[in-house]
Amino acid sequence: MGAVLEKTMRIGLLVGMEDTFPRALRERVEGRADDVTIEVIALEGTGLDELSDYDVIFDRISHEVGYYRSFVRHARLSGTRVVNDPFLVGSDDRFFDAAFAERLGLSVPRTVLLPQKSYPDTITPASLRNLTWPVPFARHLEAVGTPALLRPVGSRGWRHATRVTSLDEFMAAYDRTGTETMMLQEAVPWSRYVRCIVVGGDRVIVARYDPEYRQYLEDADYLEPALEERVVHDAATVAAALGYGICAIEFAIVEDDPYAVEFVNPVPDFERSILTPFWFEKVVEATAEYLVGLARLGRETLDLQKPRGGGLIASVTELSSPGGAGGEAPAKKKASTKKKAGNTR
Incomplete structure (x- = not known):
């Protein structure tokens, strides 16, 4: 034996x-x-x-x-x-991720970061001397276009997003946001929508997804091969650049151009009832393979003199160039600025 x-x-x-x-x-x-x-x-x-x-x-x-x-x-x-690396999780936000993805060459909705509506009692007018008043809300809405989404910068998902179609609706929604930091984002008119589960930085599970009901839908041939290749490349590029081993990224398909619209969720819910049995099996298998591979690498030798962060600017240059994460990027279709009918959430 x-x-x-x-x-x-x-x-x-x-x-x-x-x-x-x-x-x-x-x-x-x-x-x-x-x-x-x-x-x-x-x-x-x-x-x-x-x-x-x-x-x-x-x-x-x-x-x-x-x-x-x-x-x-x-x-x-x-x-x-x-x-995921505990020094990374929670260190970024929707606005930063959108700007970061845009610099990597991805399509993202037009977005404006907004000053908070109100502040804790410990913040006085002297603390806000860098802010100009009044805030040009009408100009911001014009820059983004309507319909638009008023969304929290920090929280994930769509629960706290408000769809607005006019300045009056925008201001009414903004006045209810309290101390939450918000951003105004173009509601792109999508025809198809996918959620990508990235595992190990390079394995990407592309699932049809309904963002309104937060449901995974079983449809293995939802995207054409060339479009799925583009989505896989974009998702892997963002995950690698931000340093996440496992995360979820959502794309709205606008005229066959994938727009990254919901950034990076480093702890997506992987319960069987949420993923559905079809996607659950794929996620479990990919995660098991990834973790076993990491374990076999052994522990890391840490350089305690090296800063915990850093490298982001270099990674933008490296990963946005041909041959970065996921290899050379598939040809990108030029985004249309013409509004078309379709879903906006």
Whole structure:
């Protein structure tokens, strides 16, 4: 009898309310890798000099739990690979992502960042001397066009987006936003809509998606091959440039031109009931393969003198050039400025 390969590499799961996804992921990893173990992490407090027990941590919840966030950041000091990097998650926003994607060569809706409607009591008029008043709301709406969407910069999804078709509607919606930082964005008239799950930076699952009801729809041949190639390239480019191992990006198809309209969700919901069985199996398989591959790489050797951030400007230049992430970009159709009938959400 041959020797049994010792299980040396460890993957730890940091989970939240999801149930079907972590269970299926554990079964898939255990079924494909004799040299990798996977388990749900048990925590009771963390000492300053503790070393992480894991080669990889797959983090699904630290963006909502402060202790978990500090724990996974601390684990990075042991060389543990964390998906997604806790120093990146939460550091960007919709407006930045849109500007970033545009500089990478993607099509994005016209967008304007707006000053907040109101501020906490600790902010005084002296704190706002850089703002001019009145804010030229009419000019901003004219620049974006109607219909438009008033959307929070920070939160993900479409729940808090308000569709406006006039200056009066825009101002009424803006007056209800309180201290939330908002942006005004063109509501592009799309005919088809997809949500891309990017795994490992280069594997892209392109799913038909209904943004209004937040439903995945089973349709494997929804996009023509050339258009799907373009979407895959664009999604992989943005994910790689922003440094996410796993994320979701949404595209609205306007006259066969994919517009990146919902940026990067680093912790999309992977429950079976949300993804549907068809897409669930694809996501579980891709994630298991990615995490096992990361674990087999072993821990990272960290350069503690290197800044935690940096590299973004270089990555824009590198990834927007031919041969960047996903290879040479497919030919991009020139966007039309003519308004056509179609969905705008």
